[in-house]
Amino acid sequence: MIKAVKPYLKKPVLFEKSNTKFWDDPYISQSMLKAHLDPDFESATRRLNFVEQSAHWISAILPPSSYKRLLDLGCGPGIYAELFHAKGYQVTGFDISESSIRYAKKTAREKDFHIRYLNGNYIQSPIKGSYDLITMIYCDLGVLSHTERKALLSKIYNALSSTGCFLFDVFTPYEYENQPECKIWNYEEGGFWSSAPYLLLQQLYRYDHDNTFLRQYIVVTDSGTTCYNNWEHTFEIEELRTELEEAGFRDLQFYGNVAGAEYKHGNKTICAVAKK
Numbered sequence: 001m002i003k004a005v006k007p008y009l010k011k012p013v014l015f016e017k018s019n020t021k022f023w024d025d026p027y028i029s030q031s032m033l034k035a036h037l038d039p040d041f042e043s044a045t046r047r048l049n050f051v052e053q054s055a056h057w058i059s060a061i062l063p064p065s066s067y068k069r070l071l072d073l074g075c076g077p078g079i080y081a082e083l084f085h086a087k088g089y090q091v092t093g094f095d096i097s098e099s100s101i102r103y104a105k106k107t108a109r110e111k112d113f114h115i116r117y118l119n120g121n122y123i124q125s126p127i128k129g130s131y132d133l134i135t136m137i138y139c140d141l142g143v144l145s146h147t148e149r150k151a152l153l154s155k156i157y158n159a160l161s162s163t164g165c166f167l168f169d170v171f172t173p174y175e176y177e178n179q180p181e182c183k184i185w186n187y188e189e190g191g192f193w194s195s196a197p198y199l200l201l202q203q204l205y206r207y208d209h210d211n212t213f214l215r216q217y218i219v220v221t222d223s224g225t226t227c228y229n230n231w232e233h234t235f236e237i238e239e240l241r242t243e244l245e246e247a248g249f250r251d252l253q254f255y256g257n258v259a260g261a262e263y264k265h266g267n268k269t270i271c272a273v274a275k276k
Helices: 002-008 026-037 048-061 079-087 098-111 146-159 237-247
Strands: 069-073 090-095 116-119 131-136 160-171 182-188 198-207 212-221 224-233 251-255 269-275
Touching (some): 002 212, 079 090, 146 160, 237 269
Antiparallel strands (some): 212 224
16 A cells, blocks of 8 residues: 555645546546535535625626526536526526536426536637637636646637627635644545545645645545645746736626626635637
8 A cells, every 4th residue: 555655745846747637537526526526515616695796796787688598617416506507697507517518408408408518628728609608607717737727728718709808706815824734634435535435645835936736635445545736836827817817808897706796905806807
């Protein structure tokens, strides 16, 4: 076991990828789906009451009468997509998790909601079609490297109509303000990461020069050792403004969260509304 774990005990280089799939692992994807669907658990998705407030605010400032065609990137099992549909948008959801998309399609059929769902990696795949509003909610932009972000922002800009808008949120460095680098070992008889007993090493690495942080999970079972690198780049408003302007966006507004709170220095999140 020591030999299997040892390669993961040194600090990875910035945005080093793990070789294992996280979102499409058959077991873990089901664990993630359960986390998404728990209305009181803030992890994969924020708590349902906040999500409902968020959808209401978004539809008020960017109404479907002006922004009819909506693309929700990282839609998961369709929680926001269904709320957007109910507000009157023509909704497309796009997510990497096959389990989440399968669930979203099933519930849409059962509710007779006309929502289009796409399964794929929007980082690597083209964004086809033209949209009036593209959303990317719960800080998904920060998991990408600088190169990936630049490429994705360009694709999003090109997929928007001439008066289109991109709405998304990110974490700020204050999310990690009082979190030192650490290593924590846990043993579980079975749980989120595996149905079999496993040893879990959780590691937090700080890359303060880049405002980037890594939550690394090493899972050791009788059948092998796997490692998952979950990166989080955090933003100050000026960096966010620069990246959006470089992508071509010109009309920028910033809020404290995706429910329209006022942005204040020290906030843990920023919501950006970027129009062409």
